[in-house]
Amino acid sequence: MKPPGPGLPDGVIVRLGRRTRVTDDGHALIGGSPTRVLYLTQTARRMVENRTITVVDAGTRMLADRLLESGMADPVLSSLPAGDESQVTFVIPVFGRPAALSRLLESIGPGKRVIVVDDVSPEPRPIARIAARYGARLVVRSVNGGPAAARNDGLKLVTTRFVAFVDSDIVVGPTTVAQLLRHFADPRVALAAPRVLGLRDASGLNWVGRYEESRSSLDLGLYPAVVRQRSPVSWVPGAFLLARVESIDEGFSPDMREGEDVDFVWKLADRGWRIRFEPEATVWHEHRQTVREWLGRKAFYGSSAHPLALRHPRDIAPAVFSPWTMGVVAALLAQRKWSIPVALGISGFAAVRIAGKLSRSEHPLRVATGLTAAGVGASVSQTMALAVRHWWPLALVVSLFSRRARRVVVVSAIADAVLEYRRVRPDLDPVRFAIARRLDDLAYGYGVWRSAIRGRSLAALLPDLRRRE
Numbered sequence: 207m208k209p210p211g212p213g214l215p216d217g218v219i220v221r222l223g224r225r226t227r228v229t230d231d232g233h234a235l236i237g238g239s240p241t242r243v244l245y246l247t248q249t250a251r252r253m254v255e256n257r258t259i260t261v262v263d264a265g266t267r268m269l270a271d272r273l274l275e276s277g278m279a280d281p282v283l284s285s286l287p288a289g290d291e292s293q294v295t296f297v298i299p300v301f302g303r304p305a306a307l308s309r310l311l312e313s314i315g316p317g318k319r320v321i322v323v324d325d326v327s328p329e330p331r332p333i334a335r336i337a338a339r340y341g342a343r344l345v346v347r348s349v350n351g352g353p354a355a356a357r358n359d360g361l362k363l364v365t366t367r368f369v370a371f372v373d374s375d376i377v378v379g380p381t382t383v384a385q386l387l388r389h390f391a392d393p394r395v396a397l398a399a400p401r402v403l404g405l406r407d408a409s410g411l412n413w414v415g416r417y418e419e420s421r422s423s424l425d426l427g428l429y430p431a432v433v434r435q436r437s438p439v440s441w442v443p444g445a446f447l448l449a450r451v452e453s454i455d456e457g458f459s460p461d462m463r464e465g466e467d468v469d470f471v472w473k474l475a476d477r478g479w480r481i482r483f484e485p486e487a488t489v490w491h492e493h494r495q496t497v498r499e500w501l502g503r504k505a506f507y508g509s510s511a512h513p514l515a516l517r518h519p520r521d522i523a524p525a526v527f528s529p530w531t532m533g534v535v536a537a538l539l540a541q542r543k544w545s546i547p548v549a550l551g552i553s554g555f556a557a558v559r560i561a562g563k564l565s566r567s568e569h570p571l572r573v574a575t576g577l578t579a580a581g582v583g584a585s586v587s588q589t590m591a592l593a594v595r596h597w598w599p600l601a602l603v604v605s606l607f608s609r610r611a612r613r614v615v616v617v618s619a620i621a622d623a624v625l626e627y628r629r630v631r632p633d634l635d636p637v638r639f640a641i642a643r644r645l646d647d648l649a650y651g652y653g654v655w656r657s658a659i660r661g662r663s664l665a666a667l668l669p670d671l672r673r674r675e
Contacts (some may be wrong), residue, residue, distance in 0.1 A: 207452055209479045212271035213393040214261045214395065219285040220270040222257040223428060225438075226278045226488050230568045233651040238276040239437035245566050253511075257280070267568040274480070275393070277437055280430040281407050282393065289387025293367040294448070295319040297360030298342075298374055299353045306374045308491065311340040313378045319562035321360040322670060328352040353444065353467035354458035359541045371447045376403055377490040378446070385487035386448040396453035396479035396526040397471065398486035399433070399442035401425060411493075414500050417642035418493040420632035423507055426483055433471060433481035441468045442481065446489045453479055459517070465510025472518050501649040508653020513665035523670035524654075527587035531581050532671065535589050541610045588669075590618035596648040596667060599655055619644060 211594070214220075222228070226237030227457050232251045235244045250269050253259050259279070272280035275586065296314055300307055300322055307322070307658040315318060320342035324333050336625065337344040357371050368390065370383060379400075386398040402424040404415065411419060415455035422442045429437040444467030458466045463598055471481055484637050494500045515522045527535065530552055537548040593601045593615050623640035632639050 208477060209394040209396065209582060210351050211394075212267050214270055214281075215287060215391055216261055216263075216317040216364045217285060217287075217350075218261045218391065219282040220259045220261070220273055220279045221433075222254075222279050223277070228254075228455065229573060234567055234573075235273075235278055236573065236577070238278040239305055239434075241565065241580065242276065242278065242459065243564060243573065244278065245271075248563070253493070260285075271394075277432045280432075281482075281490055283385060283430075284567075286388035286391045288384065289368075289390055289503055291383055291387065294322060294370055294373055294383055294387070295364045295366045295368070295567045297357055297364065298322045298372050299325055299356035299360070300327060300333055300374050301325045302327045302329065303348070303374050304329075307333065308336045308339075308498065310374055310376055310378065311336065311342060314340075315380075315619055316341070319366060321345060321363055323347065323356040323360045325356040325647045326557070327353070339345040340572075351460060352466070353464040354462050355460040356487075357444075358457040358460055363452075364451055367451055369449050369451050371444060371449070372489075373393055373409035373445045373490040373491075375585075376402075376445050379488050379490075382446070382489055383448065386484055389482045389484060390450055392480065394478075394480045395450065395482055396474045397433075397447055397449045398487075399447055399481070399483055400489050401427075401483075402443060402445050402491050404493045405490040412495050413638050414497060414642065415493055416632060417496040417639060417646075418495075420503070420630040420639075421626065421643070422491070422493060422636065423504070424491055425634070426485075428485055430485060433482045433483050434470055434475040435518070436526065438481045440521075441471050441600070442483055443467055444470070445491055464506060468510065468514055469517055472521060486666050496560070497505070497645075500542070501645060504646055504649035505653035505656070508650040508655075509657040511654040512657035512663060514623055515663065515665040516661075519665055520670060522666050524666070524669060525592055525669040526672060526674050527669055528581070529590070531585035535585050538586070539589070539610070541613065549582075553582055556581070576600070582617045586646075590622055590671070593618040593646065594622060595651050596654055598648060600649045 223237060226235055228235060232254065233246055241670045245326065252267050253269055260264055261267050261270050298310065322337045322342045323345045324330055325347050327333050330346065334344055336395060347356060347359060361369060383401055386400060389398040404419040406423060424445055426442065427441050433439050433442055458470050462469055474481060494503055511522060519675045533552045534549045557574045557578040560577055561570040564570035564573055567573050601611065601615050605615050623643045627636055627639050628642060654666055658664055
């Protein structure tokens with residue numbers, strides 16, 4: 207099913223995102239994903255008051271929808287009408303861990319529609335007893351197929367308008383579903399996901415747990431966002447997903463045992479549906495705290511790269527460069543006396559070229575310079591990530607023979623740790639955070655390379671060179 211046209215109800219308020227800049231006395235907006243410049247007519251400009259648009263008629267509805275779709279704005283959650291929680295069915299794939307299942311069902315609460323899908327647990331009887339105790343419907347698979355296949359089996363039995371896919375190691379907040387349901391007042395929303403935080407128990411967290419609490423792969427941050435490929439929030443984890451049943455067809459790709467949640471999100475985005483990340487809604491995840499389990503999980507996440515590359519070759523690339531940003535990066539990596547002048551020259555040429563496309567701006571060169579600087583910053587950041595995360599085996603080999611390569615790896619490793627520490631402010635000292643950060647990258651990169659070698663393809667490791675600005 208394809209999404210309908212714009213249909214936000216009257217009274218909904220849409221607020222410009224924190225990354226969206228208002229220029230030219232309100233006539234131009236800069237932001238979104240990918241970054242763009244949107245010029246407003248005089249009529250549209252009057253619709254924006256204090257960085258918000260309130261839907262009151264067809265014109266404000268169209269503008270609000272365009273800003274949401276571009277990633278320049280987000281809906282104000284409290285302005286969206288409440289949904290009907292009785293129209294939600296919880297589908298829980300299970301493989302063992304009966305205690306976690308019991309904790310999850312307790313957090314969901316009584317009187318809810320719940321389907322537990324046992325994916326051939328080693329000890330099925332405790333799963334059956336817990337499902338019966340909480341009044342959940344139990345589906346027992348005959349063959350272990352992984353979470354995607356288990357979720358699909360549960361989806362076939364759903365008769366409500368919405369389905370919540372929940373992993374068994376999750377604890378649901380009392381308002382999580384109600385908050386996420388509000389987003390479905392927008393008829394173009396197919397999926398909404400909460401922020402996933404770390405679950406603290408009586409024993410507290412060790413250093414691995416504290417690192418995960420601040421830098422978990424499942425925690426996508428403090429700010430709401432539209433979710434799609436190549437955006438600041440490009441995916442949401444399958445730990446908890448609330449979906450409009452009519453939009454998701456047959457569900458997840460059953461042959462995928464890793465990365466099935468990313469594939470699920472990207473397929474919906476490719477069909478034109480809107481996916482929302484809502485950090486005001488929260489769930490809690492039981493993070494792994496032993497080093498072995500933690501690193502194993504990071505490698506598992508990395509191993510999804512090759513299966514995703516087969517299905518989404520343009521979206522899985524670890525970095526995206528335009529020709530001019532590639533030139534800037536190449537000049538800086540050369541580490542010669544001429545490197546900085548050449549990088550500045552390329553950047554200046556790019557700024558002039560971009561300014562030529564911004565003739566409707568009052569200050570095209572100023573805007574273009576800002577866009578160019580942002581492009582350079584993003585490219586340098588991606589290059590550092592390649593050196594210490596995706597390409598670290600290659601970077602390590604090259605470093606054995608090149609002093610310049612060693613310098614790049616060392617600077618990237620230190621700069622990345624310092625910047626991340628300042629950004630997330632973890633409950634962990636800088637040294638252990640930096641060690642955990644590097645172990646995180648090593649394990650993830652190992653998973654990527656292992657999947658690429660097994661799949662006999664480097665597609666998941668190759669950057670994407672975009673030839674159009």
